[in-house]
Amino acid sequence: MLKPQVYLVGAGPGDPELLTVKAVRVLQQADIVVHDRLIGEGILDLAPPRAQRVYVGKAPGRPGMTQDGINGLLVELAAPGKRVVRLKGGDPFIFGRGGEEALHLLRHGIPVEVIPGVTAALGCAASAMIPLTHRGVATGVRFVTGHCRAGWWLDLNWPSLADPRTTLVFYMGLAHLEEIAGRLIEAGLPHGTPAAAIADGTTPEQRVVRGSLATLERAVRLAALASPVLLVIGPVVDVLVDPQLARLGEGRRVAAVVEQVGHA
Ligand SMILES: C[S@@+](CC[C@H](N)C(=O)[O-])C[C@H]1O[C@@H](n2cnc3c(N)ncnc32)[C@H](O)[C@@H]1O
Numbered sequence: 001m002l003k004p005q006v007y008l009v010g011a012g013p014g015d016p017e018l019l020t021v022k023a024v025r026v027l028q029q030a031d032i033v034v035h036d037r038l039i040g041e042g043i044l045d046l047a048p049p050r051a052q053r054v055y056v057g058k059a060p061g062r063p064g065m066t067q068d069g070i071n072g073l074l075v076e077l078a079a080p081g082k083r084v085v086r087l088k089g090g091d092p093f094i095f096g097r098g099g100e101e102a103l104h105l106l107r108h109g110i111p112v113e114v115i116p117g118v119t120a121a122l123g124c125a126a127s128a129m130i131p132l133t134h135r136g137v138a139t140g141v142r143f144v145t146g147h148c149r150a151g152w153w154l155d156l157n158w159p160s161l162a163d164p165r166t167t168l169v170f171y172m173g174l175a176h177l178e179e180i181a182g183r184l185i186e187a188g189l190p191h192g193t194p195a196a197a198i199a200d201g202t203t204p205e206q207r208v209v210r211g212s213l214a215t216l217e218r219a220v221r222l223a224a225l226a227s228p229v230l231l232v233i234g235p236v237v238d239v240l241v242d243p244q245l246a247r248l249g250e251g252r253r254v255a256a257v258v259e260q261v262g263h264a
Contacts, residue, residue: 005078005110008098010091010117014040015127015202018118026115030085032077034070038089038228040203047085067097071104078110091119095145095171119143121169124201124230128208129240138167138236146173146180146231154179162187167234174229177220181213184233189213194237199225210237 007026012018018040027033027046035044037057044053056073058064065073077084092098092114105112121143125132132141144161148154154176161168162184173180177197185191191214199207211219213233220229 003111004113005080005082006074006084006086006105006112007115008086008088008092008102008112009115010096010119011035011039011043011087011089012118013090013120013123013202014038014200015123016040016042018123018202019043019046020115020117023115023117026083026085027087029083031082032084033087034074034077034084035087036089039087043087067100071101074101074105075108075110078105088117089120090123091117094119094121094143120171120201120228120230121232124198124206125169125232127202127206128196128198128232130196130232130237131239132167132169132232132236134236134239137165137239138234139165141167141169143169143171144173146170146176148176154183156183158183158187162189164189164193164235167232167236170231170233173231174220174225174227177231178217180231181217185213189233193233194235195231195233196237197225197229197231199227199229201228201230210241 009023009026011023024046028048030047030051032052032054033044033047034054034056037059047053056065056070074084074086086101088096088098090096098114102112102114121132133139142161144156146154170180181195191212193213194210195213195216196208196210197216197220207223207225209216209219209223209225
Protein backbone atom coordinates (compact mmCIF):
# COMPACT_ATOMS: atom_id res chain seq x y z
CA MET A 1 0.00 0.00 0.00
CA LEU A 2 1.26 3.52 -0.81
CA LYS A 3 2.28 5.66 2.16
CA PRO A 4 -0.18 8.51 2.68
CA GLN A 5 1.14 11.97 1.86
CA VAL A 6 -1.89 13.81 3.14
CA TYR A 7 -3.75 12.92 6.33
CA LEU A 8 -7.28 14.27 6.66
CA VAL A 9 -7.53 14.48 10.43
CA GLY A 10 -10.57 15.17 12.59
CA ALA A 11 -9.67 17.50 15.47
CA GLY A 12 -12.92 16.93 17.37
CA PRO A 13 -15.32 19.63 18.60
CA GLY A 14 -12.95 21.65 20.80
CA ASP A 15 -11.76 19.77 23.86
CA PRO A 16 -8.21 18.68 22.96
CA GLU A 17 -8.62 15.55 25.09
CA LEU A 18 -11.19 14.30 22.58
CA LEU A 19 -8.51 13.85 19.90
CA THR A 20 -7.82 10.25 18.90
CA VAL A 21 -4.45 8.73 19.77
CA LYS A 22 -3.80 8.35 16.04
CA ALA A 23 -4.53 12.03 15.37
CA VAL A 24 -2.03 13.03 18.08
CA ARG A 25 0.66 10.75 16.60
CA VAL A 26 0.19 12.04 13.05
CA LEU A 27 0.21 15.67 14.26
CA GLN A 28 3.43 15.09 16.19
CA GLN A 29 5.06 13.86 12.96
CA ALA A 30 3.67 16.58 10.67
CA ASP A 31 5.82 18.67 8.31
CA ILE A 32 2.90 20.92 7.31
CA VAL A 33 -0.46 21.48 9.04
CA VAL A 34 -3.26 23.03 6.99
CA HIS A 35 -6.00 23.95 9.43
CA ASP A 36 -9.50 25.35 9.81
CA ARG A 37 -10.95 27.92 12.21
CA LEU A 38 -12.70 25.62 14.71
CA ILE A 39 -9.64 23.85 16.08
CA GLY A 40 -9.51 23.41 19.87
CA GLU A 41 -7.09 25.25 22.09
CA GLY A 42 -3.60 23.72 22.16
CA ILE A 43 -4.20 21.19 19.38
CA LEU A 44 -1.97 22.96 16.86
CA ASP A 45 0.80 23.02 19.47
CA LEU A 46 1.01 19.24 19.17
CA ALA A 47 2.74 19.69 15.80
CA PRO A 48 6.51 20.17 16.04
CA PRO A 49 7.63 23.82 16.19
CA ARG A 50 9.42 23.35 12.84
CA ALA A 51 6.17 22.32 11.10
CA GLN A 52 4.71 24.90 8.74
CA ARG A 53 1.20 26.03 9.75
CA VAL A 54 -1.20 27.20 7.06
CA TYR A 55 -4.58 28.73 8.02
CA VAL A 56 -7.38 28.24 5.50
CA GLY A 57 -10.40 28.84 7.77
CA LYS A 58 -13.74 30.32 6.81
CA ALA A 59 -15.81 32.32 9.28
CA PRO A 60 -19.61 32.36 8.87
CA GLY A 61 -20.68 35.23 6.60
CA ARG A 62 -17.12 36.22 5.76
CA PRO A 63 -15.20 35.34 2.63
CA GLY A 64 -12.30 32.96 3.20
CA MET A 65 -10.24 30.80 0.90
CA THR A 66 -12.47 29.02 -1.63
CA GLN A 67 -12.79 25.23 -1.51
CA ASP A 68 -11.12 25.05 -4.94
CA GLY A 69 -8.27 27.12 -3.53
CA ILE A 70 -7.86 24.74 -0.57
CA ASN A 71 -7.96 21.68 -2.84
CA GLY A 72 -5.30 23.19 -5.08
CA LEU A 73 -3.12 24.17 -2.14
CA LEU A 74 -3.20 20.62 -0.73
CA VAL A 75 -2.01 19.23 -4.08
CA GLU A 76 0.78 21.84 -4.20
CA LEU A 77 1.96 21.09 -0.65
CA ALA A 78 1.87 17.30 -0.94
CA ALA A 79 5.28 16.04 -1.99
CA PRO A 80 6.85 12.61 -1.57
CA GLY A 81 8.46 12.27 1.85
CA LYS A 82 6.45 15.19 3.31
CA ARG A 83 3.63 14.62 5.80
CA VAL A 84 0.80 17.05 5.25
CA VAL A 85 -1.88 17.08 7.93
CA ARG A 86 -5.17 18.62 6.86
CA LEU A 87 -6.72 19.33 10.25
CA LYS A 88 -10.47 19.84 10.34
CA GLY A 89 -12.94 20.54 13.15
CA GLY A 90 -14.99 17.55 14.33
CA ASP A 91 -14.89 14.76 11.78
CA PRO A 92 -13.61 15.38 8.23
CA PHE A 93 -16.50 13.49 6.62
CA ILE A 94 -19.36 15.12 8.56
CA PHE A 95 -20.16 18.49 6.96
CA GLY A 96 -16.41 19.01 6.68
CA ARG A 97 -15.94 18.81 2.89
CA GLY A 98 -13.40 16.07 3.56
CA GLY A 99 -14.88 13.99 0.75
CA GLU A 100 -14.19 16.74 -1.78
CA GLU A 101 -10.62 17.19 -0.61
CA ALA A 102 -9.92 13.45 -0.61
CA LEU A 103 -11.39 13.10 -4.12
CA HIS A 104 -9.29 15.98 -5.45
CA LEU A 105 -6.09 14.55 -3.96
CA LEU A 106 -6.81 11.01 -5.19
CA ARG A 107 -7.53 12.33 -8.68
CA HIS A 108 -4.04 13.82 -8.62
CA GLY A 109 -2.57 10.45 -7.59
CA ILE A 110 -1.84 11.60 -4.03
CA PRO A 111 -2.35 8.92 -1.37
CA VAL A 112 -4.64 10.02 1.46
CA GLU A 113 -5.53 8.59 4.85
CA VAL A 114 -8.57 9.76 6.82
CA ILE A 115 -8.39 9.85 10.61
CA PRO A 116 -11.87 10.30 12.06
CA GLY A 117 -12.69 12.80 14.78
CA VAL A 118 -15.46 13.19 17.34
CA THR A 119 -18.12 15.07 15.43
CA ALA A 120 -19.84 18.06 17.09
CA ALA A 121 -23.09 16.11 17.52
CA LEU A 122 -21.45 13.46 19.66
CA GLY A 123 -19.16 15.79 21.59
CA CYS A 124 -21.77 18.47 22.30
CA ALA A 125 -24.52 16.01 23.19
CA ALA A 126 -22.27 14.18 25.64
CA SER A 127 -21.07 17.41 27.15
CA ALA A 128 -24.66 18.71 27.56
CA MET A 129 -25.82 15.32 28.92
CA ILE A 130 -28.22 14.65 26.05
CA PRO A 131 -28.30 11.00 24.99
CA LEU A 132 -28.92 11.17 21.23
CA THR A 133 -30.80 7.87 21.30
CA HIS A 134 -32.59 6.50 24.35
CA ARG A 135 -34.59 3.31 24.68
CA GLY A 136 -38.29 4.03 24.37
CA VAL A 137 -37.71 7.69 23.45
CA ALA A 138 -35.64 7.90 20.24
CA THR A 139 -34.95 5.05 17.83
CA GLY A 140 -32.55 6.97 15.64
CA VAL A 141 -30.69 10.21 15.02
CA ARG A 142 -30.20 12.37 11.92
CA PHE A 143 -27.41 14.85 11.28
CA VAL A 144 -28.78 17.66 9.11
CA THR A 145 -27.28 20.82 7.65
CA GLY A 146 -28.97 24.09 8.56
CA HIS A 147 -26.86 25.97 6.06
CA CYS A 148 -27.89 27.34 2.71
CA ARG A 149 -26.86 30.21 0.47
CA ALA A 150 -27.64 33.67 1.89
CA GLY A 151 -31.17 34.72 0.98
CA TRP A 152 -32.30 31.17 0.09
CA TRP A 153 -34.76 28.87 1.84
CA LEU A 154 -33.43 25.68 3.38
CA ASP A 155 -34.08 22.94 0.85
CA LEU A 156 -34.84 20.01 3.16
CA ASN A 157 -37.40 17.21 3.13
CA TRP A 158 -39.34 18.57 6.14
CA PRO A 159 -42.03 15.84 6.30
CA SER A 160 -39.32 13.17 6.49
CA LEU A 161 -37.59 15.07 9.31
CA ALA A 162 -40.75 15.45 11.39
CA ASP A 163 -40.57 12.09 13.15
CA PRO A 164 -40.95 12.47 16.94
CA ARG A 165 -38.90 9.31 17.56
CA THR A 166 -35.88 10.48 15.56
CA THR A 167 -33.50 12.97 17.18
CA LEU A 168 -32.49 15.78 14.84
CA VAL A 169 -29.10 17.43 15.09
CA PHE A 170 -28.68 20.57 13.02
CA TYR A 171 -25.18 21.76 12.18
CA MET A 172 -24.77 25.40 11.06
CA GLY A 173 -28.42 26.05 11.95
CA LEU A 174 -28.15 29.17 14.13
CA ALA A 175 -28.97 31.68 11.39
CA HIS A 176 -32.00 29.62 10.30
CA LEU A 177 -33.29 28.55 13.71
CA GLU A 178 -36.63 30.32 13.32
CA GLU A 179 -37.19 28.76 9.89
CA ILE A 180 -36.12 25.30 11.07
CA ALA A 181 -38.49 25.35 14.06
CA GLY A 182 -41.38 26.76 12.00
CA ARG A 183 -40.99 24.23 9.19
CA LEU A 184 -40.77 21.28 11.60
CA ILE A 185 -43.93 22.44 13.38
CA GLU A 186 -45.67 22.88 10.01
CA ALA A 187 -44.57 19.37 9.05
CA GLY A 188 -46.19 17.92 12.17
CA LEU A 189 -43.80 18.03 15.16
CA PRO A 190 -45.56 19.32 18.31
CA HIS A 191 -44.78 22.91 19.40
CA GLY A 192 -43.61 21.52 22.72
CA THR A 193 -40.94 19.21 21.24
CA PRO A 194 -37.88 19.71 23.46
CA ALA A 195 -34.97 21.48 21.77
CA ALA A 196 -31.54 22.68 22.83
CA ALA A 197 -28.83 24.91 21.43
CA ILE A 198 -25.24 24.22 22.46
CA ALA A 199 -22.61 26.89 21.84
CA ASP A 200 -18.87 26.21 22.02
CA GLY A 201 -19.62 22.64 23.05
CA THR A 202 -16.93 20.70 24.98
CA THR A 203 -14.92 23.88 25.66
CA PRO A 204 -14.73 25.87 28.90
CA GLU A 205 -17.01 28.46 27.17
CA GLN A 206 -19.78 25.95 26.55
CA ARG A 207 -23.32 27.29 26.99
CA VAL A 208 -26.51 25.27 26.70
CA VAL A 209 -29.94 26.83 26.14
CA ARG A 210 -32.96 24.54 26.43
CA GLY A 211 -36.53 25.14 25.35
CA SER A 212 -39.03 23.78 22.89
CA LEU A 213 -39.49 24.15 19.14
CA ALA A 214 -41.80 27.06 19.93
CA THR A 215 -39.47 28.85 22.37
CA LEU A 216 -35.87 28.02 21.47
CA GLU A 217 -35.30 30.80 18.94
CA ARG A 218 -36.29 33.53 21.45
CA ALA A 219 -34.27 31.91 24.24
CA VAL A 220 -31.18 31.71 22.02
CA ARG A 221 -31.62 35.34 21.00
CA LEU A 222 -31.98 36.46 24.63
CA ALA A 223 -28.90 34.48 25.60
CA ALA A 224 -27.04 36.00 22.62
CA LEU A 225 -25.51 32.65 21.67
CA ALA A 226 -22.90 32.98 18.96
CA SER A 227 -21.44 30.48 16.48
CA PRO A 228 -20.46 27.67 16.67
CA VAL A 229 -23.88 26.47 17.76
CA LEU A 230 -25.39 23.01 17.40
CA LEU A 231 -29.14 22.37 17.64
CA VAL A 232 -30.56 19.17 19.09
CA ILE A 233 -34.30 18.57 18.64
CA GLY A 234 -36.36 15.77 20.10
CA PRO A 235 -37.59 14.32 23.39
CA VAL A 236 -34.06 13.09 24.26
CA VAL A 237 -33.18 16.70 25.15
CA ASP A 238 -35.25 16.27 28.32
CA VAL A 239 -34.37 12.69 29.17
CA LEU A 240 -32.02 13.69 31.95
CA VAL A 241 -34.25 16.60 32.94
CA ASP A 242 -37.76 15.22 32.79
CA PRO A 243 -38.42 12.49 35.34
CA GLN A 244 -41.26 10.96 33.32
CA LEU A 245 -39.22 10.61 30.16
CA ALA A 246 -36.19 9.31 31.96
CA ARG A 247 -38.40 7.02 34.04
CA LEU A 248 -35.75 7.41 36.69
CA GLY A 249 -37.92 9.16 39.26
CA GLU A 250 -34.84 11.21 40.03
CA GLY A 251 -34.58 13.11 36.75
CA ARG A 252 -34.83 16.59 38.22
CA ARG A 253 -32.13 15.83 40.73
CA VAL A 254 -29.96 14.46 37.90
CA ALA A 255 -30.47 17.70 35.94
CA ALA A 256 -29.55 19.81 38.96
CA VAL A 257 -26.35 17.85 39.38
CA VAL A 258 -25.53 18.28 35.68
CA GLU A 259 -25.93 22.08 35.98
CA GLN A 260 -23.71 22.17 39.05
CA VAL A 261 -20.99 20.03 37.54
CA GLY A 262 -21.04 22.00 34.25
CA HIS A 263 -18.03 21.40 32.08
CA ALA A 264 -14.90 20.07 33.76
C1 LIG B 1 -18.82 23.31 8.86
S1 LIG B 1 -19.55 22.42 10.20
C2 LIG B 1 -18.22 21.34 10.56
C3 LIG B 1 -18.64 20.14 11.35
C4 LIG B 1 -17.48 19.24 11.75
N1 LIG B 1 -16.87 18.63 10.61
C5 LIG B 1 -17.93 18.16 12.74
O1 LIG B 1 -17.86 16.97 12.41
O2 LIG B 1 -18.30 18.52 13.84
C6 LIG B 1 -19.49 23.60 11.49
C7 LIG B 1 -20.68 23.49 12.42
O3 LIG B 1 -20.47 22.42 13.34
C8 LIG B 1 -21.06 22.75 14.58
N2 LIG B 1 -20.00 22.78 15.59
C9 LIG B 1 -18.72 22.47 15.43
N3 LIG B 1 -18.04 22.54 16.60
C10 LIG B 1 -18.95 22.93 17.53
C11 LIG B 1 -18.89 23.18 18.94
N4 LIG B 1 -17.75 23.05 19.62
N5 LIG B 1 -20.01 23.57 19.57
C12 LIG B 1 -21.18 23.70 18.90
N6 LIG B 1 -21.30 23.46 17.57
C13 LIG B 1 -20.20 23.08 16.90
C14 LIG B 1 -21.73 24.11 14.42
O4 LIG B 1 -23.06 23.89 14.04
C15 LIG B 1 -20.92 24.70 13.29
O5 LIG B 1 -21.66 25.70 12.61
